[in-house]
Amino acid sequence: MAFRQPEHEMSVTSLDSSVELRSRSPSPQLFNPRKLRFADDDFDKDPPEGASPHHPLHQHQRQKLSSGEEHHLGSKDDVGDGDVSMSPPCQKVRALRLFSTPATPKTILQKSTTQCSNHLSAAAAAVNATRRSEELFRERPRSLPLHNRKLPTQDTANVNPFTPDSLLAHNKKRCRTQFGRENLNLNVNAMQKYLLSDACDDDATEEAGDSLREIHQQAPKRLALHDTNISRFKREFMQVNVIGVGEFGVVFQCVNRLDGCIYAIKKSKKPVAGSSFEKRALNEVWAHAVLGKHDNVVRYYSAWAEDDHMLIQNEFCDGGSLHARIQDHFLGEADLKIVLMHVIEGLRYIHSNDLVHMDLKPENIFSTMNPNAHKLAEEQSQQTKDDDGMDSVYEELRHSENLVTYKIGDLGHVTSVKEPHVEEGDCRYLSKEVLQEDYSNLFKADIFSLGITLFEVAGGGPLPKNGPEWHNLRNGMVPVLPSLSRDFNELIAQMMHPNPDKRPTSQSIFNHPILSAVDSKSKLQLGLELTVEKRKNEILMNKLREAKKQIKLLEQRVNLLAVTNNPDSLDGQRCLRSFTRRMRTPFSSHGKFDGISDRNKNIITNI
Ligand SMILES: Nc1ncnc2c1ncn2[C@@H]1O[C@H](COP(=O)(O)OP(=O)(O)OP(=O)(O)O)[C@@H](O)[C@H]1O
Ligand SMILES: [Mg+2]
Numbered sequence: 001m002a003f004r005q006p007e008h009e010m011s012v013t014s015l016d017s018s019v020e021l022r023s024r025s026p027s028p029q030l031f032n033p034r035k036l037r038f039a040d041d042d043f044d045k046d047p048p049e050g051a052s053p054h055h056p057l058h059q060h061q062r063q064k065l066s067s068g069e070e071h072h073l074g075s076k077d078d079v080g081d082g083d084v085s086m087s088p089p090c091q092k093v094r095a096l097r098l099f100s101t102p103a104t105p106k107t108i109l110q111k112s113t114t115q116c117s118n119h120l121s122a123a124a125a126a127v128n129a130t131r132r133s134e135e136l137f138r139e140r141p142r143s144l145p146l147h148n149r150k151l152p153t154q155d156t157a158n159v160n161p162f163t164p165d166s167l168l169a170h171n172k173k174r175c176r177t178q179f180g181r182e183n184l185n186l187n188v189n190a191m192q193k194y195l196l197s198d199a200c201d202d203d204a205t206e207e208a209g210d211s212l213r214e215i216h217q218q219a220p221k222r223l224a225l226h227d228t229n230i231s232r233f234k235r236e237f238m239q240v241n242v243i244g245v246g247e248f249g250v251v252f253q254c255v256n257r258l259d260g261c262i263y264a265i266k267k268s269k270k271p272v273a274g275s276s277f278e279k280r281a282l283n284e285v286w287a288h289a290v291l292g293k294h295d296n297v298v299r300y301y302s303a304w305a306e307d308d309h310m311l312i313q314n315e316f317c318d319g320g321s322l323h324a325r326i327q328d329h330f331l332g333e334a335d336l337k338i339v340l341m342h343v344i345e346g347l348r349y350i351h352s353n354d355l356v357h358m359d360l361k362p363e364n365i366f367s368t369m370n371p372n373a374h375k376l377a378e379e380q381s382q383q384t385k386d387d388d389g390m391d392s393v394y395e396e397l398r399h400s401e402n403l404v405t406y407k408i409g410d411l412g413h414v415t416s417v418k419e420p421h422v423e424e425g426d427c428r429y430l431s432k433e434v435l436q437e438d439y440s441n442l443f444k445a446d447i448f449s450l451g452i453t454l455f456e457v458a459g460g461g462p463l464p465k466n467g468p469e470w471h472n473l474r475n476g477m478v479p480v481l482p483s484l485s486r487d488f489n490e491l492i493a494q495m496m497h498p499n500p501d502k503r504p505t506s507q508s509i510f511n512h513p514i515l516s517a518v519d520s521k522s523k524l525q526l527g528l529e530l531t532v533e534k535r536k537n538e539i540l541m542n543k544l545r546e547a548k549k550q551i552k553l554l555e556q557r558v559n560l561l562a563v564t565n566n567p568d569s570l571d572g573q574r575c576l577r578s579f580t581r582r583m584r585t586p587f588s589s590h591g592k593f594d595g596i597s598d599r600n601k602n603i604i605t606n607i
Contacts, residue, residue: 162290162355162416228305229273237265244321245269246363248280248412253316263301264316271308280412280423281310287414288312291353296346298366298409319367319404322457326362330459333484339365340454341515342406347446348506350408356442358413358434359425360449362457366409403528417442428463429453432474433500444500451495451503458484458492474498487514 233239237254240262244251249266256263272281285303292300292314299315319325322339331339343365350357357364413425420439424430431448433441452473456463458481464470478493491514497503504512 160286160289162286162353162414164353229308230304231306232304233265233267233306233311237263243316246410248277262316262318264298264314266312266314268310272310273305273308278310283414284410284412285310285312287355287411288314291350291355291411291414294346294349295405296342296407297349298407298411314409315368315407317366317368317407317409319369321363321409322365322367322406322453323362325367326457330483331457333458333488336454336458336484336488337515338404339406339457340450340509343408343450344506344509344515346406346408347450348510350414351443351446351506354417355414356417356420356446357408357411357449358415358422358442358445359410359429360408360446361426361429361453363426364408364410365453366407367404368407369404415442425449427470428465431500432471432498441500443505444503447495447503447506447509448500451492455481455492455496458488 236258237256239252239254241253242250243253243264249268251264251266254263254265255261268277268281270277272278288298288300288303291297298317301313301315303310303312305311325331343360347357347360413423415421415423420442422434422439422442424434427435429449429452431445434445452463455461455473455478460479460481464473473496476493476496476498478496480489481492484492491504491509491512495503495509509515
C-alpha cells in the first residue's frame with residue numbers, strides 16, 4: 001500500500017527538522033498552569049521578512065514598475081482616470097490588523113453538543129464540557145492521548161473576528177473596542193457571558209460589553225502562538241508528499257493515522273510565532289474556520305501551532321491547482337464556464353459573509369475529481385441493458401477526466417469589507433483601485449481578479465507584473481480571445497472594467513445567461529445527475545414491488561379469513577372482492593389496513 005512506505009524512504013522534505021516532539025510535550029493528563037505570554041503589539045510596524053518575487057513589497061519590483069508612469073492609456077470615457085503613477089508594488093504592505101485570535105483548539109469546540117443552535121452556544125457548551133472533562137481527566141487517563149498540551153493559567157479563548165456574530169457585535173459601537181481593532185481573548189466567565197448573550201439584544205450586549213471591558217483590562221491581547229504550541233504533526237499524521245509551495249507555506253499531502261483519510265497540511269515556511277507573519281497566519285485560520293463549509297471553498301479541519309510554525313489541516317484537493325491544469329493546455333469555453341460557475345458560487349458565499357478573498361488567482365483555485373462518477377457510470381451501464389439512449393453519455397462519463405469541482409483556497413488575505421485590513425495579493429491579479437488604496441468596493445476587486453484569472457486560463461497569459469501591459473489590462477484594453485465566444489469575451493472585459501462599480505457582482509455573474517443555460521453543466525455532469533436520479537428511481541421501484549407483494553399477501557389472508565368466518569363461500573368471495581376494491585381506492589380509510597393503505601396510496605394508484 002502506498003502509505004506504508006517507511007518514513008526514511010520518502011523522498012520528501014521533512015516537515016519539521018527542528019521539532020523535538022517529546023521533549024516539549026508535557027504529560028497529557030495534567031493541565032499545568034502557566035503564565036500567558038502575549039504577542040507583540042508592534043506587528044504592524046515590523047517589515048515583512050523575505051518578501052518573495054511576487055510579493056508587492058519586493059523592492060526591485062517597485063523600481064521596475066516605475067516604468068508604467070509614462071503610459072496613459074485611458075482612452076475610453078468610462079475608463080479610470082488613467083493615473084498610472086502607481087504601479088503594483090509601490091504600495092507598502094500594511095500588516096493586517098486583526099481583532100483577536102482563535103487559539104481555541106478545534107477539538108474542544110468539536111466536543112460541543114449537537115443541540116446547540118449556533119456556534120456561539122456550541123462554544124458555550126464547549127466551555128462547560130471542557131470543565132467537566134477536566135474533572136474526568138483527573139480521575140482516569142485518556143486511553144488514546146493524541147497530543148500533549150499545556151493549558152494557560154487562565155482558561156482563555158479568542159474571538160474569531162470573521163464569524164457573523166463577531167461582525168454583528170463589532171457593528172455595535174459599544175463593542176467596537178472589544179471586537180474591533182484590538183486583539184482579545186476571553187476567560188471562561190467572560191466567554192460564557194458573551195456566548196450566552198443575544199447579540200441582537202441591546203441589554204444583553206451591553207452587559208456582555210461591560211464584562212468584556214472588565215476582562216479587557218486584564219487580558220487585552222490575543223493568545224500568542226508561542227502559548228499554543230503543541231506537538232501534533234508526527235503523532236497524528238503520516239507525511240506522504242509535498243504538493244505545493246507558495247510564498248507563505250509548504251503544503252504536504254498527509255494521511256491521518258487514526259481516520260486513514262488524506263489531508264493537505266499547510267505549514268508556514270518560517271516560524272511565525274512572534275514575527276510579522278503571525279497575524280497573516282492567524283488570519284488564514286480564522287477565515288478558513290468561518291468559510292470552509294462550502295463545496296466551492298477548500299474545506300477546513302483544524303489548525304495548530306507547532307514549533308512556532310502555523311499548521312492548517314485542510315481538505316486535500318486531488319486535482320491540484322488551476323495553475324497546474326493549464327500548464328499543458330489552456331481551457332476551452334465549456335471548461336471555462338465550469339470554472340466560472342464553481343468559483344463564482346464560492347465567491348458569492350464568501351461575499352455573502354461580508355468578506356473578500358483578495359488573492360484570487362489560478363494558483364489559489366484548487367480542484368477535486370469526483371471519484372465515484374466513473375464507478376457509478378460503470379455500474380449503471382451494466383445494469384441498464386435496455387437501450388435508453390443514454391449509452392453514449394455513460395460511455396463518455398466513463399472515459400471522462402472532467403468531473404471536477406473547483407474550490408477557492410489560500411484564504412490568507414481574506415478580510416472583512418466592513419473594516420478592511422488589506423494585504424495586497426499577487427500584483428498580476430491586483431486591481432488598480434486596490435493598488436491606489438481605494439478600498440471602497442472590495443467585492444469588485446475580487447471580481448477583477450477572477451476576470452483576469454479567466455483571461456489567463458483561456459490563453460491570455462502570461463500576465464504582466466508591471467509596465468505598460470499591466471496598465472493596459474486595467475484601463476479597459478483587454479484583448480479579445482479568439483478561442484472564446486463574443487459573450488464570454490464581453491463578460492471577462494466587464495469583470496475587468498476599470499471602474500469597479502461597473503463590474504458585475506458575484507450574484508449577477510451567478511445569474512448570468514452564460515451560466516444559467518443548461519449547457520453550463522457539462523454533458524457529463526448531466527449524465528452523472530441522471531445516473532443518481534435513476535438510482536433513486538430504482539430504489540422507489542423496489543419499494544413499490546415490495547408494497548405490491550404485501551398487498552397480495554393481505555388479500556390472501558383476508559380471503560382466508562372470509563372463508564373461515566363465513567361458510568357460504570360465495571358470499572365470502574363477494575366480501576373479498578368489495579374489500580379488495582376498497583383497498584385499491586387510494587384515499588380509503590378502513591380499519592386495520594389504514595396505515596398500509598395510506599403509506600402506499602400514491603404508489604398503489606399507479607399500479
Ligand atoms: N488543499 C490543497 N489541496 C491540494 N493542493 C494544495 C492545497 N492547498 C495548497 N495546495 C498546493 O500548494 C500550493 C501553495 O498553497 P497556498 O496557495 O495555500 O500557499 P501560499 O504560500 O499561501 O501561496 P501564496 O504564494 O499564494 O501566498 C498551491 O498552489 C497548490 O498547488
Ligand atoms: Mg497561494
